[in-house]
Amino acid sequence: MIDRTIAGPSSLRRTSMRPHESIRGAGRLALRSILAYWCPEYEVDGRLWLRNHYPGGYIFRDKINLEAIPPGRGNPNWRLRYGFDSRSPNRTTRNLEPQVERDGFRFRIPIVQNSKPGIRAHLELMARPWNS
Numbered sequence: 144m145i146d147r148t149i150a151g152p153s154s155l156r157r158t159s160m161r162p163h164e165s166i167r168g169a170g171r172l173a174l175r176s177i178l179a180y181w182c183p184e185y186e187v188d189g190r191l192w193l194r195n196h197y198p199g200g201y202i203f204r205d206k207i208n209l210e211a212i213p214p215g216r217g218n219p220n221w222r223l224r225y226g227f228d229s230r231s232p233n234r235t236t237r238n239l240e241p242q243v244e245r246d247g248f249r250f251r252i253p254i255v256q257n258s259k260p261g262i263r264a265h266l267e268l269m270a271r272p273w274n275s
Contacts, residue, residue, distance in 0.1 A: 172211040179204040210235045247271035
């Protein structure tokens with residue numbers, strides 16, 4: 144069972160994925176998730192007048208498709224392929240090599256929304272041995 148933690152501005156929850164939900168026969172693990180960053184509504188100077196009231200909305204919202212590829216011939220490390228539905232629907236088109244660390248490895252996926260209000264962040268996926 145793969146355990147993953149999903150964090151948001153006001154929530155932290157843990158979900159699990161069973162091995163039979165992966166790509167059968169390929170030795171790869173695939174999953175998808177919706178990434179969203181929400182800006183709540185707010186008021187300037189505490190006044191609820193239309194000119195000082197701004198409704199909430201998504202700053203970023205997209206589905207990400209992930210495919211983890213185990214070590215194989217000529218590649219001693221796990222690899223990650225990913226893609227966003229806004230660019231390549233239901234496909235993983237970008238390759239990412241891990242940052243190898245003493246106790247595991249991590250992948251950093253850039254999250255960028257250039258239109259205002261924008262966001263520049265990254266999604267970090269880490270893997271470590273269970274019994275270390």
